[in-house]
Amino acid sequence: MEAISKLFKSNVRQYGMIIALIAIMILFTVLTGGLLVKPINITNLILQNSYILVLAIGMVLVIITGHIDLSVGSIAAFVGAISAVMMVDWGLPAWIAVIASLVVGGLIGAWQGFWIAYVKIPAFIVTLAGMLLFRGLTMIVLEGQSISPFPGGFTQISAGFVPDLANTATNMIAILAGIAFTVLYVLNELRGRREQLKYNFEVTSSTLFVLKLVLVAVILNLFTFMLASYAGIPNILVLLLVLILAYSFVMNKTIMGRHIYALGGNEKAAGLSGVKTKKVTFWVFVNMGVLAAVSGLIFAARLNAATPRAGTNFELDAIAACFIGGASAAGGIGTVFGAIIGGLVMGVLNNGMSLIGLGIDWQQGIKGLVLLLAVAFDIYNKNKRSA
Amino acid sequence: MSEYLLEMRGIVKTFPGVKALNNVNIKVRRGEIHSLCGENGAGKSTLMKVLSGVYPFGSYEGDILFDGQTCQFRDIKESEQKGIVIIHQELALIPELSIAENIFLGNERARKGVIDWNETIVKTNELLKKVGLSENPNTRVTNIGVGKQQLVEIAKALSKKVKLLILDEPTAALNENDSENLLQLMLEFKRQGITCILISHKLNEVSKVSDSITILRDGQTIETLDMHRDEVTEDRIISGMVGRDMTHRFPERHPQIGDVALEVRDWTVYHEHHADRKVLDGININLRHGEIVGIAGLMGAGRTELAMSIFGKAYGRNISGTLIKDGKEIRNNTISQAIDNGFAYVTEDRKEYGLILMDDIKRNISLTGIGKITKRAVVNEHEEVLVAEDMRKRMNIKSPSILQQTGNLSGGNQQKVVLGKWIFSEPDILILDEPTRGIDVGAKYEIYTIIHQLAAQGKAILVISSELPEVIGLSDRIYVMNAGQITGEVNREQASQETLMKYMTKTGGVKDGSDKQTV
Structure with missing residues (x-):
């Protein structure tokens, strides 16, 4: 028991968020009489929040470098609009339109990154300008109208599911994926532990280690079972997982990731240590532009339309997700995993409150309070530790 | 009225896991300059925070008697009302506000919330006169030098009817001239009856102005020395601080000097913001393998600018000149x-x-x-732990583990981390800018030892220091700078504080290195 509490205390940030997420889920499961954890609703939760989660991944990188990006909602709308023009008006194949859209996203990111990294205009101002600029361009491109419908292949990004092996009631591919991930996870953890022992590092006690593995395995398989009993694995979930894993890897294991954290922690010191601060900042914004484009495409595919008001307030949800997930507004602190958990907290709140029939007015207010309290809790913990 | 203005009795302050102060006793006489000496982490700053109410009553044990009254300060405001004012090492001025605004910040001369600027200016002029600063009260603080800013801080303290003035490392950022002025000012205050507590690592200053010295070590009072009664030497103070006899302040060394490692020729640099201002003018210096070369100079002589402009143009614009490393021209x-x-630059400001x-x-x-422990873009985190662990042992960094936040380390240990970072990058040429600023005697000795080891490995080392004894004790050869030029080059044997000071205040450079001065 003592070991558990010690483990918990040293990781209060990480576990705190997960516990909060679970608590909120339990709360709404009770309030909605189990509706929240129905397979169909779980699948919906993923579909509904995917575009915010994609933004949150890019946003957490921006926030770690000590900046902010207010323009992502407008960029998402703009990219959705030009993709619609390409596919619907010009009849281009979906794959060409998607690639072109991602390139446009990257170029927009490069445009903003240039002003921020090289001209040193505060990101708040550059992206505030971008927010207005790209919203305006969206309306110009769409001429104030919505464009729809997209070709069927394109909408599969957001509406489709990974095809099943056989036509059974429960989706076998989802069950198998759950098992496969569990095996991979366990093997990876075992390998890590073996390495640590090889280097003579301290490891958690084997009981705790097994307990953690079992817990993760149960949650993972319960989740895939839920998906299996509805329609299987949404395509978008595959994309999300790839992004989460790839970005976590880059942030934790590569020099680029180290440089992003160092830059956010102390730009001057990082620069004098050989980090190419301008270049790193520039590429973080290019990356944000590309992910905003991805998000815009997902949203357009989900709506099956490009609309002038698409993506409104996406930036605020993405930013809130990062801060709930433990990122620091001063830079240098934050994780991709945290931002995803933060995004899910917001998503479950939205979904749960809608299910119990709470109006949009109450939803907004409660989300605001949750954001404030989450960050207050974080700062309280930090102060307690440093005092 | 008792003889003592301040008595702190049996102060105990505990942080989670550490006893920062363990039964500290200190008595400060009225109208004296009382110095507080101790290594970093000895508890000096903690003690002053207890006194000034930063750590409120109840969070520590023990009694504080000030002016005959027992005090239980809950915050700084309360201690300031009693006349205890502390001036911190890092100045607390707001750069974009004027001198007058800074002095009366939080203490505005106002009627019903409306500031009386005339009164403010008049009062400011009075205060500036007291501290001997002739500046316009409307000058923005950012436009005056660090030395003058220090005086503004003191003027601000005086505006609060100070009875006990606490100065925490007041001369750490000052050059010799400004330091001397400040010490004179303290003596002047003493004549006016203001009691001072001085915290300083510069023992020559301490022994110059103090009436008594209390020495702390490991959170305990070791002794209080009376400068007028006891025979107190710097070595005596040091042995109290470190708990051992320190016969040599610099470790022994037998230099083995090799070929020229770096030559800097005709190095000219212009100011970063004022493009027409020459900061460095035709500098010619060289460094040999295994050699420690010092750069002496007053503040503003261009020492840091020289170091940073060589280090990848981290400072300045329109940089011209040639760098030759091991016989080959490099960029x-x-x-x-x-x-x-193969360059490394250890900055003078490790926190920033x-x-x-x-x-x-x-x-x-x-x-x-990090490239050394990275394979195909993936950082080997296990290797990283080993490297850091090894460096922690080699540099003798005192911390519970390598996972300790560097923000929580003492100055000396922070400096060792910075040095460790650069040693891990395996440079050939190390530029050390004020490598021992603000760190205690024990840690200084350790840093000197590390510098010696690096030189023994054949690395060329350039040391910039404002402390003349340090430059002299450490260097094989010393360049002296003034106003962006090299004004002299002195060998170890000829170096004395007087010689260096002469060149430091001399104008007109030695254009080529051959014009070696022998005094």
């Missing part, structure tokens, strides 16, 4: 290019420019040389 156009060329304070020791050490 240091960016910092990463300089690092690739040296460390990622929110990161742990491990990540700070691996930052520059």
Whole structure:
């Protein structure tokens, strides 16, 4: 028991968020009489929040470098609009339109990154300008109208599911994926532990280690079972997982990731240590532009339309997700995993409150309070530790 | 009225896991200058925070008697009302406000919330006169030098009817001239009956102005020396601080000097913001393998600018001149290019420019040389731990583990982390800018030892220091700078504080290195 509490205390940030997420889920499961954890609703939760989660991944990188990006909602709308023009008006194949859209996203990111990294205009101002600029361009491109419908292949990004092996009631591919991930996870953890022992590092006690593995395995398989009993694995979930894993890897294991954290922690010191601060900042914004484009495409595919008001307030949800997930507004602190958990907290709140029939007015207010309290809790913990 | 203005009795202050103060006793006489000496982490700052109410009553044990009354301060405001004013090492002035605004910040001369600017200016002029500063009260603080800013801080303290003035490392950022002025000012205050507590690592200053010295070590009072009664030498103070006899302040060394490692020719640099202002003018210096070369100079002589402009043009614009490393001409156009060329620059400001304070020791050490433990773009985190652990042992960094946040380390240990980072990057040429600023005697000795080891490995080392004894004690050869030029070059045997000071105040450079001065 003592070991558990010690483990918990040293990781209060990480576990705190997960516990909060679970608590909120339990709360709404009770309030909605189990509706929240129905397979169909779980699948919906993923579909509904995917575009915010994609933004949150890019946003957490921006926030770690000590900046902010207010323009992502407008960029998402703009990219959705030009993709619609390409596919619907010009009849281009979906794959060409998607690639072109991602390139446009990257170029927009490069445009903003240039002003921020090289001209040193505060990101708040550059992206505030971008927010207005790209919203305006969206309306110009769409001429104030919505464009729809997209070709069927394109909408599969957001509406489709990974095809099943056989036509059974429960989706076998989802069950198998759950098992496969569990095996991979366990093997990876075992390998890590073996390495640590090889280097003579301290490891958690084997009981705790097994307990953690079992817990993760149960949650993972319960989740895939839920998906299996509805329609299987949404395509978008595959994309999300790839992004989460790839970005976590880059942030934790590569020099680029180290440089992003160092830059956010102390730009001057990082620069004098050989980090190419301008270049790193520039590429973080290019990356944000590309992910905003991805998000815009997902949203357009989900709506099956490009609309002038698409993506409104996406930036605020993405930013809130990062801060709930433990990122620091001063830079240098934050994780991709945290931002995803933060995004899910917001998503479950939205979904749960809608299910119990709470109006949009109450939803907004409660989300605001949750954001404030989450960050207050974080700062309280930090102060307690440093005092 | 008792003889003592301040008595602190049996002060105990505990932080989670550490007893920072363990039964500290200190008695300060009225109208004296009382110095507080101790290594970093000995508890000086903690004691002053207890006294000034930063740590409120109840969070420590023991009694504080001030002016005959028992005090239970809940915050700084309360201690200031009693006339206890503390001036911190890091100045607390707001750069964009004027001198007058800064002095009366939080204490505005106002009627019903409306500021009376005339009164403010008149009062400011009075105060500036007292501290001997002739500046317009409307000058913005950012436009005056650090030395003058220090005086503004003191003027601000005087505006509060101060009875006990506490100065925490007041001369750490000052050059010799400004330091001397400040010490004179303290003596002047003493004549006016203001009691002072001086915290300083500069023992020559301490022994010059103090009436008594209390020495702290490991959170305990070791002794109080009476400067007028006891025979107190600097070595006597040092042995009290470190708990051992320190016969040599510099470790012994037998230099083995090799070929020229770096030559800087006709190095001219213009000011970063004022493009027409020459900061460095035709500098010619060289460094040999295994040699420690010092650069002496007053503040503003251009020492840091020289170091940073060589290190990948980290400072200045329109830089012209040649760098020749091991006989070959090289270019240091960016910092990463300089690092690739085997340069390292340990900054004078480790908190601002040296460390990622929110990161742990491990990540700070691996930052520059991370390529060495990276395979196909993936950092080997296990290797990283080993490297950091090894460096912690080699540098004798005192911390529970390599996962300790560098922001929580003492100055000496922070400096060791910065040095460790650069040692891990395996440079050939190390530029050390004020390597021992603000760190205690024990840690200084350790840093000197590390510098000696690096030189013994054949690395060329350039040391910039404002403390003349340090430059002299450490260097094989010393360049002296003034106003952006090299004004002299002195060998170890000829170096004395007087010689260096002469060149430091001389104008007109020695254009080529051959014109060696022998005095």
